[in-house]
Amino acid sequence: MTIRPYLTVFRIQALRQTQYRGAALGGMVTQLFYGMVLIAVYHAFQSQTGDSVRLLRETATYVWIQQMFFRGILSADAELFQQIMSGNLAYSLIRPVDQHTFWFMRDLANKLVGSFMRLVPLVLIQPVLPEPFRMLSPFSFLSFAAFLFSLLGGMCLSALVHSFTAAVAMRTLDRRGIVAMINLLMMLFSGNIIPLKFFPDHLSGWMRLQPFAQILDAPIRMYMGNGGMAECFLVQAFWLAVSLCLTRLFWKMNLRRIVIQGG
Numbered sequence: 001m002t003i004r005p006y007l008t009v010f011r012i013q014a015l016r017q018t019q020y021r022g023a024a025l026g027g028m029v030t031q032l033f034y035g036m037v038l039i040a041v042y043h044a045f046q047s048q049t050g051d052s053v054r055l056l057r058e059t060a061t062y063v064w065i066q067q068m069f070f071r072g073i074l075s076a077d078a079e080l081f082q083q084i085m086s087g088n089l090a091y092s093l094i095r096p097v098d099q100h101t102f103w104f105m106r107d108l109a110n111k112l113v114g115s116f117m118r119l120v121p122l123v124l125i126q127p128v129l130p131e132p133f134r135m136l137s138p139f140s141f142l143s144f145a146a147f148l149f150s151l152l153g154g155m156c157l158s159a160l161v162h163s164f165t166a167a168v169a170m171r172t173l174d175r176r177g178i179v180a181m182i183n184l185l186m187m188l189f190s191g192n193i194i195p196l197k198f199f200p201d202h203l204s205g206w207m208r209l210q211p212f213a214q215i216l217d218a219p220i221r222m223y224m225g226n227g228g229m230a231e232c233f234l235v236q237a238f239w240l241a242v243s244l245c246l247t248r249l250f251w252k253m254n255l256r257r258i259v260i261q262g263g
Contacts, residue, residue, distance in 0.1 A: 005097050006105045013109035017117070024117035031067035031118055032125065038063045039133050042195075058224055061135040062195045064126075065220050068119040072111040072155050073186055073215060076162040077103060081175045084166065087260045100163065100251040107159040115155075139225030146233075147223040153236050154215040160243040161186065161215075167250040170258060191217035211239040 083089040138144035189212035214236040
């Protein structure tokens with residue numbers, strides 16, 4: 001099976017995402033506002049505990065990367081869910097492609113391009129922010145390269161999680177319950193609401209090994225040079241492999257006997 005159709009759908013979906021410049025600008029303003037508020041709250045909390053300036057700047061860096069890739073965590077391919085709910089998925093099944101890979105590439109394009117359109121303005125605005133609110137530079141060139149590679153893995157893992165929710169929606173014909181539950185778990189356990197380093201020490205080890213931490217927390221730790229790169233990559237690769245196998249199996253089972261509703 002050729003890879004060309006999947007690269008084509010990725011390119012088309014990426015180009016489509018670039019058309020939503022107004023939404024990207026609104027998202028950037030929202031992320032800028034919430035980033036400033038969160039940093040102010042965390043600084044007030046940490047100043048009471050006597051944390052060093054370096055730790056305060058690391059917290060600011062964590063928050064800004066959170067905000068830059070917020071869309072990469074929560075965004076899902078709305079068209080796939082719409083087709084499942086309406087029954088129009090029957091037309092997609094006619095395409096001579098692997099359905100799981102096809103929709104995975106669409107969702108991955110949405111996440112990467114949507115995040116990039118918010119990332120660039122937030123990076124460019126850093127020099128004009130007050131000193132305590134600026135993000136740190138990467139720990140080293142190697143850590144920055146590891147961050148980019150791990151971040152791509154995290155976006156792939158996020159797309160696989162949403163692929164799983166779509167598979168559940170095929171069975172239940174209702175997306176609301178599974179989407180609400182998965183989004184809550186990802187927001188909390190990826191470090192998007194509260195940085196995982198703020199959790200109690202006896203939970204930190206477990207928190208960093210669970211799958212949702214590999215979406216955002218692991219790449220951020222690589223950016224700042226916190227933690228072993230080899231261990232982070234091994235854990236992330238493990239959860240990518242497990243998620244890929246489970247979602248593909250779930251899709252295969254569903255497509256063997258799928259219920260198409262609608263008129």
